[in-house]
Amino acid sequence: MTQSYVLALDLGTTGNRAIVFNREGQIIAQAYRELTQHYPKPGWLEHDPIQIWKDTHWAIETAIRQAKIAPDEIAAMGLTVQRETCLLWDKTTGEPLHRAIVWQDRRTADLCHQLRDRGVAADVQAKTGLVLDAYFSATKLKWLLDWVKASPKYADLDLTNVLAGTIDSWVLWNLTGRAVHATDHSNASRTMLMNLAQQDWDESLLALFEIPPSLMPEIRPSLGDFGQAQLGDTSIPVRAIFGDQQAALFAHGCNHPGLIKCTYGTGAFLVTHTGTEIVRSQHQLLSTIAWTQTGHPAGYAIEGSMFTAGACIQWLRDGLNLIQQAAETSVLADQVPDNNGVYFVPALSGLGAPHWDMSARGAFFGLTGGVQRAHMVRAVLEAIAYQVRDVVQAVNDDCDRPVEILKVDGGACQNDFLMQYQADVLGIPVERPAVLEATAQGAGFGAGLMAGLWSDYSQLIESRAIDRVFEPSHRAPQVQQQFQSWIQAVERTKNWTD
Ligand SMILES: Nc1ncnc2c1ncn2[C@@H]1O[C@H](COP(=O)(O)OP(=O)(O)O)[C@@H](O)[C@H]1O
Numbered sequence: 001m002t003q004s005y006v007l008a009l010d011l012g013t014t015g016n017r018a019i020v021f022n023r024e025g026q027i028i029a030q031a032y033r034e035l036t037q038h039y040p041k042p043g044w045l046e047h048d049p050i051q052i053w054k055d056t057h058w059a060i061e062t063a064i065r066q067a068k069i070a071p072d073e074i075a076a077m078g079l080t081v082q083r084e085t086c087l088l089w090d091k092t093t094g095e096p097l098h099r100a101i102v103w104q105d106r107r108t109a110d111l112c113h114q115l116r117d118r119g120v121a122a123d124v125q126a127k128t129g130l131v132l133d134a135y136f137s138a139t140k141l142k143w144l145l146d147w148v149k150a151s152p153k154y155a156d157l158d159l160t161n162v163l164a165g166t167i168d169s170w171v172l173w174n175l176t177g178r179a180v181h182a183t184d185h186s187n188a189s190r191t192m193l194m195n196l197a198q199q200d201w202d203e204s205l206l207a208l209f210e211i212p213p214s215l216m217p218e219i220r221p222s223l224g225d226f227g228q229a230q231l232g233d234t235s236i237p238v239r240a241i242f243g244d245q246q247a248a249l250f251a252h253g254c255n256h257p258g259l260i261k262c263t264y265g266t267g268a269f270l271v272t273h274t275g276t277e278i279v280r281s282q283h284q285l286l287s288t289i290a291w292t293q294t295g296h297p298a299g300y301a302i303e304g305s306m307f308t309a310g311a312c313i314q315w316l317r318d319g320l321n322l323i324q325q326a327a328e329t330s331v332l333a334d335q336v337p338d339n340n341g342v343y344f345v346p347a348l349s350g351l352g353a354p355h356w357d358m359s360a361r362g363a364f365f366g367l368t369g370g371v372q373r374a375h376m377v378r379a380v381l382e383a384i385a386y387q388v389r390d391v392v393q394a395v396n397d398d399c400d401r402p403v404e405i406l407k408v409d410g411g412a413c414q415n416d417f418l419m420q421y422q423a424d425v426l427g428i429p430v431e432r433p434a435v436l437e438a439t440a441q442g443a444g445f446g447a448g449l450m451a452g453l454w455s456d457y458s459q460l461i462e463s464r465a466i467d468r469v470f471e472p473s474h475r476a477p478q479v480q481q482q483f484q485s486w487i488q489a490v491e492r493t494k495n496w497t498d
């Protein structure tokens, strides 16, 4: 049987997707299901791991059926996931012990403050490249373990039967018939438990967060062997695992310094490759793994993580009922000539880079009687672009040369108003590819390269079509002035829950 296809799984915060790519790198079928968001308390967010696994399984079967191919025509599978979100499960029953705690969840903010008060933040940052924040998995895993130990339901639980992991580990374990408990370096680098220079679990950090090492998955190279996914009578080799932002970086061909991408999904994540050196930011950007491959030195990146981007569009739809569909926002924003003085700070889950304030909360500023729905929607879209400008400024300061073009992807970059506004506020072109699912594309390309479906990474990247380049328009100077007002608004949202 000729194997001419790769299957990519993109398990994001908003939903789970499977895509079949052909030998030309084109999408021939895909299946997607939105994921239920559970908000048990303000600032908390959980996902049901069983739903993630069932929807993944459904998406795989549906995409393969729609592609009208047999599973054994698939050369390899690549997996990319929302990062930091983590869970514990019982390996004897396969049951999660609690819902997964999502990266946006702030429940461990107090624990982070306590640890900062103990003076460990600088050491944690030196070892992991990360800011001590509730965003990362370490404090979430500690919370889960403390909860399990205090739960009467688990009074007799033997901890040696418990496994921990991010979403990639959970899904891989299930895909491989419970045979492989592993993760890759890019996901592991987001747990706050991996030593960035040594690329292995750090014993002192596991001790600090009171995580027994036996719970942790094995860390493997992102481009490598993750075992065989069982699909009925067929098995498909899993040959790539990436955190979703690193997968997008790979798909955009950003494999050396100077190229930068931003993915606008639930959050917005600006990442640039820094080669084989760990670059330490002066502006609270994160140092992280880009990806790894056996026989090659690890590739590093710096990243500006913004927690709320597409999520505030979803909130306009589901929380406020201001819109029926995300796509409406572009039309509404264009209906008014400006924001009418309204500014929005999207700190719905606190503020990430470069402010790192777990206690900040979202706010609208400048409301007057003349403000209409369209102004508020426009202010939300503008805010997504302002955040990115804030982080690009930090990247420009940290790296030798300023960003010249921004490569974009993700669900929210379908929004033409947002992309044009982004070009205006940055004053540089914004390049949108034809395939917006760069995260899935990165996982598919990685797996296909490893399986020998393609041999030349650069050629593969060059074959990607560009949909549109948004150039800065005549209104750019005015928009850049408004950015200064937005920065003032950000300052006023800080330390809110304290
Ligand atoms: N036309 C649009 N304008 C703005 N935001 C959009 C649009 N379409 C989708 N989104 C947003 O994109 C997000 C989903 O994008 P996706 O890349 O699939 O996210 P994730 O990888 O986080 O699951 C949602 O938050 C949704 O609100």
Ligand SMILES: O=P(O)(O)OC[C@H](O)CO
Residues within 6 Å of the ligand: 011, 012, 013, 014, 081, 082, 083, 084, 103, 243, 244, 245, 265, 266, 267, 268, 305
């Ligand atoms: O689900 P996304 O695409 O917004 O990505 C989530 C990030 O990986 C969180 O760090």
